[in-house]
Amino acid sequence: MGPPVTELTDRARDIFRAVVDGYLTSGVPVGSKTIALATGLNLSPASIRHVMGQLESLGLLASPHTSAGRVPTERGLRLFVDGMMQATEPSADERAQIEAELGRNAGRGGPVEAALAATTAALSGLSACAGLVLVPKRELTLRSIGFVPLSPVQALAVLVAEDGTVENRVLDLPPGLTGSALVEAGNYMSATLGGLTLGEARARIERELADGRAALDGAARTLVERGLAVWSEDGDRRPVLIVRGQGRLIDAAAAADLDRVRDLLDDLDGKQEIASLLDSASAGDATRIFIGAENKLFALSGSSVIARPFRGPGGQVVGVVGVIGPTRLNYARVVPMVDFTAATLARLMG
Template sequence: MAPPVTELTDRAREIFRAVVDGYLANGAPMGSKTIAIASGLNLSPASIRNVMGELESLGLLASPHTSAGRVPTERGLRLFVDGMMQAAEPSTEERTAIEAQLAARALRAGPVEDALAATTAALSGLSACAGLVLVPKREVTLRSIGFVPLSRMQALAVMVGEDGAVENRVIDLPDGMDPSALVEAGNYLSATLGGLTLAEAKSRVERELADGRAALDASARALVERGIAIWSEDDRRRPVLIVRGQGRLIDAAAAADLDRVRDLLDDLEGKQEIASLLDSARAGDATRIFIGAENKLFALSGSSVIARPFRGPGGQVVGVVGVIGPTRLNYARVVPMVDFTAATLARLMQ
């Protein structure tokens, strides 16, 4: 556990801040000569090296290579973030870029996930991280389901939600199916299931087919069963995490540490684990910052996540927005940016 920042001398705090600021700015270890020139502390490089050695003994700094200067440890970054960081408000340009997605949403119909994804993409671009949003689990309410023939063996199942969302799936057809069965099955599903969620639709179809109340021939009956089963299974597996901007994690600074970047991208592939981490940030109103191996998920990749919940109608938490990137984040700039994005999404969800 890092010592309280109040236990450091003024000199140690200033030198520690200089190391952290330099590292976060350029990703390179900070040497005593560099700090002596840039910090304005009026200290000799030898005096600075002595203090840096003390900070290293406290576990706040580390020497990645012999005589290569120091970098903050994850423990040191935690001390900096919790006790020394001075956050900077998002600029007018940054606010405008994020709010533009809210304005665009007001002008177009479509699923709310599209606006969430666009806002997250804007956050990704501004922060140079991957943007994350954990969206509320929602049940699709059906407007219609239809089938469009593609070939003798396949058809396109088209589901339209009440919110205007359209999703398609290619399904295999039984041998010898009459094309009229596609029309019959689509008409039955649309007439029977409009206004229901997928779970409700599946239950109703199963009851009506079991009771023989559905006036369908064998081919249409098979198509109805197959179609609703596909959509119900998809709904149970509906992803709750949107990730945008993974490519921003691979930049020139990452070239020297490709193994770490590869581990980070692997972390993002395991969406359920990232979703669970974000879900832990739902409690309370404060922004949560997860640094490196503080969370076992990032033990290999050495990544950081900044996350904040956002609320919908009635003040209920409906999701979490954030960013993921290397521990060398500009925390003072990105934390307020995530906060502002959460406030923007809260307005979107009203």
Template sequence: MASVPMTELSDRARDIFRRVVDGYLESGQPVGSRALARAGANLSPASIRSVLQRLEELGLLAAPHTSAGRMPTERGLRLFVDGMMQATEPSAEERAQIEARAAAAGPVEEALATTAAALSGLSACAGLVLVPKHEARLRSLGFVALGPGEALAVLVGEDGAVENRVVALPAGMTPGALVEAGNYMTATLAGLTLAEARARVTRELAAGRAALDGAAAALVERGLAVWSEDGARRPVLIVRGQGRLIDAAAAADLERVRDLLDDLDGKQEVAQLLDSAAAGDATRIFIGAENKLFALSGSSVIARPFRGANGRVVGVVGVIGPTRLNYARVVPMVDFTAATLARLMS
């Protein structure tokens, strides 16, 4: 549905609309004509009701039920965010908290996670960070038999990270060949990335230089393929602060919260959404049904890409929360966090 041009609204209508949106975003509750009159709208309740009716006809406001007051629709929120919102920059204390989390000693992934947690705490939303899957260098890779036809491939990276995958064993695989495959990979591929390791194995097998029997060679190829395919299709999505999505206002709408938490469990879909925000430099705001993933839960996502030393986009940071989140405060906070992470990655 196309947005309503600001020129279609009179000064009176814009004032009433802004007051309704501000009141709703603050309380999560519909705003009535009497409350608007008491708040200084300088009109009688009857005149205010007439303006509210017009705003409802334009699709900017809705009444959840009779005599409940009005609340902005997703279309109304889009108009507010694009044309009326007055951003509030993060305070010195908030900026310091975000910078301290990003600068904490430890692996980059840990800094990203703690920064997402800080953003979650300050915004009262869930914090999100999406980065390409880290291509670890191998320290060792071994295989442990699980049962008929299956083994556990255990990868240890140079950074100490350990990952496990279940792989199917080639026909004719013996316990000795299982050990042989692991020894070959650790001795030959240590220090290489997965892509480099896979390329070397392919070359050595093709040239007949790998001292492996057929079953062991097949297992080496299969084990590397499992990690390579998994890493290629799954970036790292860090989510922190899901519990903040269940606040007092959400208690009356637990079904929506349940839908949202289910959506967050589908990390591949969330990653694809955030990845779409990496296409430009600006902050992207997805409100409710503007994105199919969060249409049922009625949630909003604010996301901004950040760049590394070479100027390329290396990740996306943002938040997810109810559509009634404080856009004027949260959008600048996401912008500042993206700038902080860009400095971290440079």
């Protein structure tokens, strides 16, 4: 661990902040001449170099071999984030973009994941990072199920959940199925399965069909079985982690360090590990910031994750939203943006 920020002299804090701010803005090492010209410290480059050397000996700055300038270490970034960062709230336009994506997709009556994905994509675009959202596997509680004919051989199965979610699946029809059989099957499933989860619905239908208690003709019975199988399979495959904007990780600054970017994209492919990391951020209310090798998952790629849980009805944590990018990201801007997105998603889930 580095020293507490309070143990640094005012001069050391000012120079350290100038290095961090310059590096996070430009992505290149910051030299003493740059600090002398760009700040009002009224110090000579030699005096600045002396202080930078002291900060390097404390493990807060490092000097790349190819440059006389300095960059913050991961330890230095942690000190900056925890003790010196001055957050910049999202602008009205940025807030409007996030809320617009949420409203546009939530208003379509489609899967909740569609709204989550769109909102996360908006966060990715605004932060220039990859956006992440983690949602636990949900057991939908059914309100109704219906079938809409599309052609003589296909129908649209429409599931409406108690939370208002509407999801559609295309279903192959048995040969010769009539429109009345579609209506009969839908009425039967809605009356029998309303208020049940998918797992409970499947168990009840299997019992009733096996016991001969389902008052259905053969065609409607086949449709019920096929429809239930479609929904049960989909429930088993419900996504846990949604990632948007991986391409934003390959920017001009990253082009000189393609190995790091490749490692980061490999990290994103290991969704289970990322999901576990985000899950660890679900405890409590605070935003969590993981910087580089503080988490072994990013020891190679040198990446940072900013994540915050969001809550649903009853105050229970229902997911985690965040971003992942290089350690050189604008923490002061992105942290409040993640906070705002979490609050926006909480309204969706509430």
